[in-house]
Amino acid sequence: MVSYSVLEGVLPILFGLFTLAMIIYSLRVFTSKSVSDMVLAVDALTIDLIIIFVLIGLYYRSPYLLIGVIPLAAWILILDIVVSRYLSKGGGK
Protein backbone atom coordinates (compact mmCIF):
# COMPACT_ATOMS: atom_id res chain seq x y z
CA MET A 1 0.00 0.00 0.00
CA VAL A 2 1.28 3.44 -0.93
CA SER A 3 1.25 5.79 2.03
CA TYR A 4 -0.79 8.97 1.76
CA SER A 5 2.17 11.28 2.39
CA VAL A 6 3.62 10.34 -1.02
CA LEU A 7 0.52 11.74 -2.68
CA GLU A 8 0.64 14.82 -0.44
CA GLY A 9 3.99 15.78 -1.91
CA VAL A 10 2.67 15.60 -5.47
CA LEU A 11 -0.72 17.28 -4.99
CA PRO A 12 0.53 20.94 -5.16
CA ILE A 13 2.02 20.31 -8.63
CA LEU A 14 -1.29 18.90 -9.90
CA PHE A 15 -3.27 21.74 -8.30
CA GLY A 16 -0.94 24.26 -9.94
CA LEU A 17 -1.27 22.75 -13.42
CA PHE A 18 -5.04 22.55 -13.41
CA THR A 19 -5.54 25.94 -11.74
CA LEU A 20 -3.37 27.63 -14.37
CA ALA A 21 -5.45 25.97 -17.09
CA MET A 22 -8.62 27.15 -15.29
CA ILE A 23 -7.44 30.79 -15.34
CA ILE A 24 -6.57 30.72 -19.06
CA TYR A 25 -9.89 29.03 -19.97
CA SER A 26 -11.88 31.61 -18.02
CA LEU A 27 -10.02 34.47 -19.73
CA ARG A 28 -11.10 32.87 -23.03
CA VAL A 29 -14.71 32.70 -21.80
CA PHE A 30 -14.72 36.36 -20.73
CA THR A 31 -13.23 37.73 -23.96
CA SER A 32 -15.09 35.68 -26.58
CA LYS A 33 -16.93 37.36 -29.45
CA SER A 34 -19.77 34.94 -30.28
CA VAL A 35 -22.01 32.65 -28.25
CA SER A 36 -20.74 29.42 -29.86
CA ASP A 37 -17.19 30.29 -28.91
CA MET A 38 -18.24 30.93 -25.33
CA VAL A 39 -20.12 27.63 -25.02
CA LEU A 40 -17.16 25.69 -26.45
CA ALA A 41 -14.83 27.27 -23.89
CA VAL A 42 -17.34 26.63 -21.09
CA ASP A 43 -17.29 22.91 -21.99
CA ALA A 44 -13.53 22.71 -21.60
CA LEU A 45 -13.65 24.84 -18.43
CA THR A 46 -16.22 22.53 -16.81
CA ILE A 47 -14.18 19.43 -17.62
CA ASP A 48 -11.18 21.14 -16.03
CA LEU A 49 -13.20 21.99 -12.91
CA ILE A 50 -14.34 18.35 -12.53
CA ILE A 51 -10.71 17.33 -12.05
CA ILE A 52 -10.18 20.11 -9.49
CA PHE A 53 -13.23 18.77 -7.58
CA VAL A 54 -11.71 15.27 -7.48
CA LEU A 55 -8.37 16.69 -6.33
CA ILE A 56 -10.10 18.61 -3.51
CA GLY A 57 -11.84 15.38 -2.47
CA LEU A 58 -8.48 13.61 -2.37
CA TYR A 59 -6.91 16.49 -0.41
CA TYR A 60 -9.52 16.44 2.38
CA ARG A 61 -9.90 12.60 2.23
CA SER A 62 -13.68 13.07 2.24
CA PRO A 63 -15.76 11.24 -0.41
CA TYR A 64 -18.87 13.37 0.18
CA LEU A 65 -17.33 16.31 -1.67
CA LEU A 66 -17.49 14.32 -4.91
CA ILE A 67 -21.29 14.51 -4.99
CA GLY A 68 -21.23 17.26 -7.62
CA VAL A 69 -19.00 15.57 -10.18
CA ILE A 70 -21.55 13.53 -12.12
CA PRO A 71 -24.16 16.36 -12.39
CA LEU A 72 -21.42 18.65 -13.71
CA ALA A 73 -20.47 16.07 -16.34
CA ALA A 74 -24.13 15.85 -17.38
CA TRP A 75 -24.51 19.65 -17.49
CA ILE A 76 -22.05 19.90 -20.41
CA LEU A 77 -24.35 17.97 -22.73
CA ILE A 78 -27.47 19.79 -21.45
CA LEU A 79 -25.97 23.25 -22.15
CA ASP A 80 -24.83 22.18 -25.63
CA ILE A 81 -28.26 20.81 -26.54
CA VAL A 82 -30.21 23.78 -25.17
CA VAL A 83 -28.07 26.46 -26.81
CA SER A 84 -27.88 24.72 -30.19
CA ARG A 85 -31.63 24.07 -30.15
CA TYR A 86 -32.21 27.78 -29.52
CA LEU A 87 -29.83 28.72 -32.35
CA SER A 88 -31.28 26.31 -34.90
CA LYS A 89 -34.91 27.22 -34.16
CA GLY A 90 -34.38 30.69 -35.60
CA GLY A 91 -32.66 32.48 -32.76
CA GLY A 92 -29.42 33.13 -34.63
CA LYS A 93 -28.27 36.32 -36.27
Place this chain on the structure above:
Amino acid sequence: MIDWILFYLGLALTLLGGAMDLIASIGFFRFKDFYMRLHAATIGAIGGGFYPLIGLALIALSLNLDVYIKAYISGVCVIAAALIALTAPAGSHILARATHRSGEVVPKVIVDRIKEDMEKGGNEP
Protein backbone atom coordinates in the same frame (compact mmCIF):
# COMPACT_ATOMS: atom_id res chain seq x y z
CA MET B 1 4.49 -4.03 -5.72
CA ILE B 2 1.35 -3.86 -7.81
CA ASP B 3 0.14 -0.78 -5.94
CA TRP B 4 3.34 1.14 -6.69
CA ILE B 5 2.90 0.28 -10.38
CA LEU B 6 -0.69 1.53 -10.21
CA PHE B 7 0.40 4.72 -8.41
CA TYR B 8 3.10 5.67 -10.91
CA LEU B 9 0.92 4.78 -13.91
CA GLY B 10 -1.85 6.99 -12.56
CA LEU B 11 0.56 9.80 -11.76
CA ALA B 12 2.00 9.70 -15.27
CA LEU B 13 -1.50 9.79 -16.81
CA THR B 14 -2.50 12.73 -14.60
CA LEU B 15 0.63 14.76 -15.38
CA LEU B 16 0.17 14.06 -19.10
CA GLY B 17 -3.42 15.23 -18.82
CA GLY B 18 -2.39 18.43 -17.07
CA ALA B 19 0.14 19.24 -19.78
CA MET B 20 -2.46 18.58 -22.50
CA ASP B 21 -4.93 20.80 -20.67
CA LEU B 22 -2.46 23.69 -20.68
CA ILE B 23 -1.74 23.12 -24.39
CA ALA B 24 -5.46 23.18 -25.19
CA SER B 25 -6.04 26.36 -23.19
CA ILE B 26 -3.24 28.12 -25.08
CA GLY B 27 -4.65 26.76 -28.33
CA PHE B 28 -7.96 28.46 -27.65
CA PHE B 29 -6.13 31.78 -28.02
CA ARG B 30 -3.89 30.79 -30.93
CA PHE B 31 -6.54 29.55 -33.38
CA LYS B 32 -8.32 32.28 -35.27
CA ASP B 33 -11.71 30.81 -36.22
CA PHE B 34 -14.52 29.03 -34.36
CA TYR B 35 -14.28 25.97 -36.61
CA MET B 36 -10.54 25.75 -35.95
CA ARG B 37 -11.05 25.96 -32.19
CA LEU B 38 -13.00 22.67 -32.30
CA HIS B 39 -9.62 20.89 -32.50
CA ALA B 40 -8.46 22.57 -29.28
CA ALA B 41 -11.78 21.68 -27.63
CA THR B 42 -11.24 18.00 -28.52
CA ILE B 43 -7.81 18.02 -26.88
CA GLY B 44 -9.24 19.75 -23.83
CA ALA B 45 -12.07 17.21 -23.49
CA ILE B 46 -10.36 13.89 -24.16
CA GLY B 47 -6.73 14.63 -23.34
CA GLY B 48 -7.46 17.00 -20.49
CA GLY B 49 -10.46 15.23 -18.99
CA PHE B 50 -10.51 11.53 -19.78
CA TYR B 51 -6.86 10.66 -19.08
CA PRO B 52 -6.55 12.49 -15.71
CA LEU B 53 -9.79 10.96 -14.43
CA ILE B 54 -8.59 7.42 -15.23
CA GLY B 55 -5.25 8.30 -13.64
CA LEU B 56 -6.90 9.64 -10.48
CA ALA B 57 -9.01 6.48 -10.23
CA LEU B 58 -5.82 4.37 -10.33
CA ILE B 59 -4.14 6.63 -7.73
CA ALA B 60 -7.13 6.38 -5.38
CA LEU B 61 -7.09 2.58 -5.64
CA SER B 62 -3.45 2.37 -4.58
CA LEU B 63 -3.55 4.49 -1.38
CA ASN B 64 -3.79 3.07 2.14
CA LEU B 65 -7.11 4.69 3.07
CA ASP B 66 -10.30 2.94 4.14
CA VAL B 67 -11.86 0.65 1.56
CA TYR B 68 -15.11 2.57 1.14
CA ILE B 69 -13.32 5.88 0.48
CA LYS B 70 -11.13 4.28 -2.20
CA ALA B 71 -14.05 2.52 -3.87
CA TYR B 72 -16.22 5.66 -3.84
CA ILE B 73 -13.55 7.94 -5.33
CA SER B 74 -12.44 5.56 -8.07
CA GLY B 75 -16.02 4.64 -8.98
CA VAL B 76 -17.05 8.27 -9.35
CA CYS B 77 -13.94 8.95 -11.45
CA VAL B 78 -14.62 6.04 -13.82
CA ILE B 79 -18.30 6.96 -14.28
CA ALA B 80 -17.45 10.62 -14.95
CA ALA B 81 -14.74 9.58 -17.45
CA ALA B 82 -17.22 7.36 -19.32
CA LEU B 83 -19.78 10.17 -19.36
CA ILE B 84 -17.24 12.67 -20.73
CA ALA B 85 -15.95 10.29 -23.39
CA LEU B 86 -19.49 9.62 -24.61
CA THR B 87 -20.99 13.12 -24.47
CA ALA B 88 -18.25 15.67 -25.22
CA PRO B 89 -17.76 14.76 -28.93
CA ALA B 90 -21.52 14.61 -29.47
CA GLY B 91 -21.96 18.03 -27.87
CA SER B 92 -19.24 19.61 -30.00
CA HIS B 93 -20.79 18.13 -33.15
CA ILE B 94 -24.28 19.43 -32.28
CA LEU B 95 -22.90 22.90 -31.53
CA ALA B 96 -20.91 23.09 -34.78
CA ARG B 97 -23.90 21.96 -36.84
CA ALA B 98 -26.28 24.48 -35.27
CA THR B 99 -23.71 27.28 -35.59
CA HIS B 100 -23.18 26.63 -39.30
CA ARG B 101 -26.90 26.34 -40.05
CA SER B 102 -27.98 29.45 -38.15
CA GLY B 103 -25.20 31.65 -39.53
CA GLU B 104 -23.92 32.70 -36.12
CA VAL B 105 -20.30 32.36 -37.33
CA VAL B 106 -19.64 32.47 -41.08
CA PRO B 107 -16.68 30.24 -42.02
CA LYS B 108 -13.86 31.79 -44.07
CA VAL B 109 -13.56 29.15 -46.80
CA ILE B 110 -13.25 29.14 -50.61
CA VAL B 111 -16.04 26.65 -51.39
CA ASP B 112 -18.96 25.85 -49.05
CA ARG B 113 -20.97 22.95 -50.51
CA ILE B 114 -23.36 22.64 -47.55
CA LYS B 115 -24.44 26.26 -47.93
CA GLU B 116 -24.97 25.79 -51.70
CA ASP B 117 -27.13 22.73 -51.06
CA MET B 118 -29.16 24.58 -48.43
CA GLU B 119 -29.79 27.52 -50.78
CA LYS B 120 -30.82 25.10 -53.53
CA GLY B 121 -33.54 23.81 -51.22
CA GLY B 122 -32.21 20.37 -50.54
CA ASN B 123 -33.85 17.95 -48.16
CA GLU B 124 -33.17 18.24 -44.45
CA PRO B 125 -30.43 15.71 -43.56
Place this chain on the structure above:
Amino acid sequence: MITLIIGAIAVTLALVSAILIVNEKDVLKAIVLAGVESVFFAIALAIFLAPDLLIAYIAIGLGLNSLLFIYALKRGERYEEE
Protein backbone atom coordinates in the same frame (compact mmCIF):
# COMPACT_ATOMS: atom_id res chain seq x y z
CA MET C 1 -3.40 26.24 2.56
CA ILE C 2 -3.24 25.58 -1.18
CA THR C 3 -6.99 25.03 -1.38
CA LEU C 4 -7.58 28.47 0.15
CA ILE C 5 -5.51 30.03 -2.66
CA ILE C 6 -7.61 28.18 -5.24
CA GLY C 7 -10.77 29.38 -3.48
CA ALA C 8 -9.57 32.99 -3.63
CA ILE C 9 -8.87 32.66 -7.38
CA ALA C 10 -12.27 31.07 -8.02
CA VAL C 11 -14.20 33.74 -6.09
CA THR C 12 -12.29 36.50 -7.92
CA LEU C 13 -13.23 34.98 -11.29
CA ALA C 14 -16.86 34.76 -10.11
CA LEU C 15 -16.74 38.49 -9.28
CA VAL C 16 -15.38 39.28 -12.75
CA SER C 17 -18.14 37.26 -14.42
CA ALA C 18 -20.80 38.97 -12.26
CA ILE C 19 -19.52 42.38 -13.40
CA LEU C 20 -19.60 41.21 -17.04
CA ILE C 21 -23.22 39.99 -16.69
CA VAL C 22 -24.40 43.47 -15.69
CA ASN C 23 -22.78 45.15 -18.71
CA GLU C 24 -23.76 42.51 -21.28
CA LYS C 25 -26.13 43.46 -24.13
CA ASP C 26 -26.63 39.93 -25.52
CA VAL C 27 -29.02 38.07 -23.22
CA LEU C 28 -27.95 34.56 -24.34
CA LYS C 29 -24.35 35.36 -23.40
CA ALA C 30 -25.53 36.63 -20.03
CA ILE C 31 -27.35 33.33 -19.32
CA VAL C 32 -24.22 31.30 -20.12
CA LEU C 33 -22.12 33.62 -17.95
CA ALA C 34 -24.55 33.12 -15.05
CA GLY C 35 -23.88 29.38 -15.30
CA VAL C 36 -20.13 30.01 -15.19
CA GLU C 37 -20.55 32.15 -12.05
CA SER C 38 -22.49 29.31 -10.38
CA VAL C 39 -19.69 26.84 -11.20
CA PHE C 40 -17.09 29.05 -9.54
CA PHE C 41 -19.23 29.47 -6.41
CA ALA C 42 -19.70 25.69 -6.33
CA ILE C 43 -15.94 25.18 -6.20
CA ALA C 44 -15.68 27.70 -3.35
CA LEU C 45 -18.38 25.78 -1.46
CA ALA C 46 -16.48 22.52 -1.97
CA ILE C 47 -13.36 24.10 -0.48
CA PHE C 48 -15.30 25.27 2.60
CA LEU C 49 -16.65 21.71 3.16
CA ALA C 50 -20.35 22.29 2.46
CA PRO C 51 -21.60 19.44 0.23
CA ASP C 52 -25.31 20.10 0.86
CA LEU C 53 -25.15 23.66 -0.47
CA LEU C 54 -22.93 22.38 -3.28
CA ILE C 55 -25.51 19.93 -4.66
CA ALA C 56 -28.26 22.59 -4.41
CA TYR C 57 -26.08 25.12 -6.27
CA ILE C 58 -25.28 22.68 -9.06
CA ALA C 59 -28.86 21.42 -9.50
CA ILE C 60 -30.59 24.80 -9.37
CA GLY C 61 -27.96 27.29 -10.44
CA LEU C 62 -26.76 25.33 -13.44
CA GLY C 63 -29.46 22.98 -14.69
CA LEU C 64 -32.80 24.58 -13.89
CA ASN C 65 -31.62 28.18 -14.36
CA SER C 66 -30.23 27.68 -17.87
CA LEU C 67 -33.18 25.56 -19.04
CA LEU C 68 -35.86 27.97 -17.76
CA PHE C 69 -34.17 31.17 -18.93
CA ILE C 70 -33.43 29.92 -22.45
CA TYR C 71 -37.01 28.56 -22.69
CA ALA C 72 -38.31 32.00 -21.71
CA LEU C 73 -35.95 33.73 -24.15
CA LYS C 74 -37.65 32.03 -27.11
CA ARG C 75 -40.58 34.43 -26.72
CA GLY C 76 -38.51 37.55 -26.19
CA GLU C 77 -35.85 39.73 -27.74
CA ARG C 78 -32.28 38.47 -27.79
CA TYR C 79 -30.48 41.83 -28.01
CA GLU C 80 -31.13 44.61 -25.52
CA GLU C 81 -31.68 48.15 -26.81
CA GLU C 82 -29.89 51.15 -25.41
